Amino acid sequence: MPILKPLWMKIPANQQLPTANYSPYLQKSFALKKTLLSLLLLGAATALFAQQDTAKKSIDLGQIHGNFQFDFQYYNPDSLIGAPVVPEKIRSNGFLNLFYSRGNFTAGARLESYLPVLQGFDPRYKDIGIANRFASYEYEGLHITAGNFYEQFGSGMVLRAYWEPNLGVDNSFDGMRVKYNPIPGIYTKVLIAKQRTFFDRSPGIVRGADGEINLNELIAKWSNKQFKLTVGASGVSIYQKDEDPIYILPENMAAFGGRISVGYGKFNFYSEYSYKLNNPSAVNGYIYRPGQSLLVTASYSQKGFGVLLGVKRLDNMDYRSDRTATLTNLTTNFLPALTKQHTYNLAATIYPYGTLPNGEMAAQGEISYKIKKGTKLGGKYGTDLILNFSAVNDIERTAADNDTFGYRSNFLAISKTRLFRDINIEITHKWNKNLKTNLMYMYFEYDKDIVQFQNYTTTVYGLVKGHIIVADFNYKLTKKAALHVELQNLYTKQDFGSWAMALVELSLAPHWFFSVIDQYNYGNPDKAQRIHYVTGTVTYIRGPHRLMATYGRQRAGIFCVGGVCRNVPASNGLTVSVTTSF
């Protein structure tokens, strides 16, 4: 099982933020690897209390629930890894979510504090404020929301707002939304809102509408049919005033999308296409070229066997409610990465792939197979095999008539420029009551210039190629004590060279977890930079409450989106995190 990382360490040190592999359609036939953290949060989130009057005629006072997270870090300067002096010494991020619900009515608010914000996060998160407040009411298929809300149309390529506090992302809509489900099978949504940016709102106004028809729910005769069909369409328009003296900018930008999901027995097929009208922005370099994207996935799954295939094309599909926004600020849609979201440390944090909004062509395939128990290879409990590959290339660009349009690219034209390759195989085997192992081998290629720096013109780092091997052991020592050991090696001759990682984690049920992790850059061509990044963590969990303390070193990193690069400095010190829910 992967290590429980200190929360802020989830920002991959060297690279762009990993974009969550969203589509629910992709996850159906995956053998999902749940981290210890997500298991805990899942358990915590379902801890709901109802306040009830014990009198016979009980008055429903409603329910209050919420969750809380507070992280603070003490920083030691460390010149070896380049950890700077932090004048405040202690920095912290925190939030409290409160929800009140009674019958069909729900209201809530979130307070966030950044005193000051942890290193690596955008420093425009400052001081304390109410980051989110909303009220919603549901009645006979009509659901109205006023205030902040999160929403997604289809896979999110046309519209998506989400909250990920450990990455500092919150692009919630702040306005009005109406969802109407008049009869089973027909779902409509309409929204008009601005988006959250730090403790303020976007200059642009987002208008969106989405309609979806689920024929199996709509047509009574189809409810038990093997054949399943859902279709949907959505549109988004963003208004932002043009006060630019140099360009004549479209004040109303628009994007449209259509989607279809077909299922037959064990087969599933999903496809979504979207088109964006001219939208000159900081991210695309102020070109007037329209944008397009296409996502196609197909899967087959049965007990013990599953296959998944996916193809995606993106061409100039970034849009935001402020055309001058960059990095992760104010995105209105979400472009998923069609690559495996690794959880093993070296595979996830050294060269993670992040979607390039200005264009890419990606393909992914996965086969999962369970060798039955009782067979020679299966052993007593069976053996799980997952073979996965993903490939991303740039789209082919040719010169446009005029610089204003940036470039020309025929639909489905792929460039020979390889951005990313990942071929990996995982074998999970339970040996006996006490021992379970997971082995992974991965071959990867990663174009660091383009993927990390969006430098399309020059080769500085080149295509980094390497191999990763992971050996993961889980051993039950006693009824209450379990040991988890991971050994990983990333071998490459390029960039900063090879890395090794070792993790030892001891868990003493029901409350305690202790772990030590060391990442060692033994292959760095600069001998002085062959550093051990060691961290030790102690975690205490009781019900929905968790207290975690980590001490050690964290690597630096640079992350770039939309023509702006931010340096995330290295750090050395103690991090404490408190989370709870009620």
Added chain:
Amino acid sequence: MKNIFSILLVALLFAACDKIDGPYSENPQNTNDTGVVRKVLIEDFTGQKCGNCPRAAEAIEAIEAIYGNKVVSVGVHVGYFAEPNPQGNPKFTYDFRTPVGDYWDNEFQNSAIGLPNGAINRVKSNGFVPQNYTNWSTLVSQILTQEADADIAVTNTYNAGTRQVNTTVNTKILNDLPGNYMLSVYVTEDSIVNWQKDYTITPDNDISNYVHRHVLRGSMNGNVGTAVGTGALAAGQSYSQSFSMTLDPSWVQGHCAIVAFIYNTTTKEVVQVEEQKIIE
């Protein structure tokens, strides 16, 4: 009924889009003004190892091409991307950073947000001072429509033998200005030829002979400047302050200029700015 409402809104969405078929650029006119102009200070927070930063310098050139001397630009080198390589390294060993630049970087958090970005008269747009360079021309054109609240005149005398610059800044207040105000006097040097990274240059990103424009060299009166009057400033009042500084031997005096500006201590916004070369 409600269905129709949704359908109507979707139909409206189809109508709610602008497709520009050309022309794509306006012909911005620089008006000929009589009288005092409210000039704009553009502070470009940049770094020699920041491969995206030359785009911001190009944005300044486009703005200067339109508005001429109504804008005063300063390049402030800050943060991780401005850190020089250790001596002995073949590239990027020059240190362009300054204490005054670092002070304001810490105040506005420009380098921590991500480079390039800049301050336009240090006004807040969408809540923050640091602005993406794609927004600079918009903010400049908006500020230029406002009338001037003060008039600044900068007079320099330079002694070639001692390399000492004596600067007198005369400020005349044109409209009542409530609040407290500080005067900052910067020294800039133009056309410094040295290394710069640029992601659009092939085959090598690292340019050895990049011309760095109007680089901030330092302040004549400290990181925050010196007070102008005490408290609110009344229309008609005049203030005169003098400063002196010895130019570093490596600076080319013919390329140096003095940039003087007045800003509000609470909002940090620049009221008026003026630039004057050391040697005419």
